Amino acid sequence: MITAYASHPTTHPSALELFCHMLRFPTTPRPNHFIFPHVLKSCYESLVKTALVDSYSRVLGGLRCARKVFDELSERNVVSFTTMVSGYARVGDVDNALRLFNEMEERDVPCWNALIVGCTQNGLFN
CATH class of the missing domain: 1.25.40 (Serine Threonine Protein Phosphatase 5, Tetratricopeptide repeat)
Structure with missing residues (x-):
């Protein structure tokens, strides 16, 4: 999901929100090293x-x-x-x-x- 969100400029915020959700809630899957490049890609700041x-x-x-x-x-x-x-x-x-x-x-x-x-x-x- 993060990869899909990060690949479209209009959904970059959704990629960050999903990543934060993964960090906040222990019942969700934990991010791994494959996720970080996609999260960074969505940060155009x-x-x-x-x-x-x-x-x-x-x-x-x-x-x-x-x-x-x-x-x-x-x-x-x-x-x-x-x-x-x-x-x-x-x-x-x-x-x-x-x-x-x-x-x-x-x-x-x-x-x-x-x-x-x-x-x-x-x-x-x-």
């Missing part, structure tokens, strides 16, 4: 996808996947940009971090901190 960008950017070789998820975000905000800038800076790709930073329409303190820390950690003190 930018918060979940930004968390995926962060997770991918933290694993070895995952920056390409992080960028793919970032590029697919329908609504990018200062948090998602900061997460991606931080990911680039973390692996030493300061050029892409700066490029992305310059694309941002809005910048806040955490974004500036991510860029400054990335530059200093990679020897760009000026």
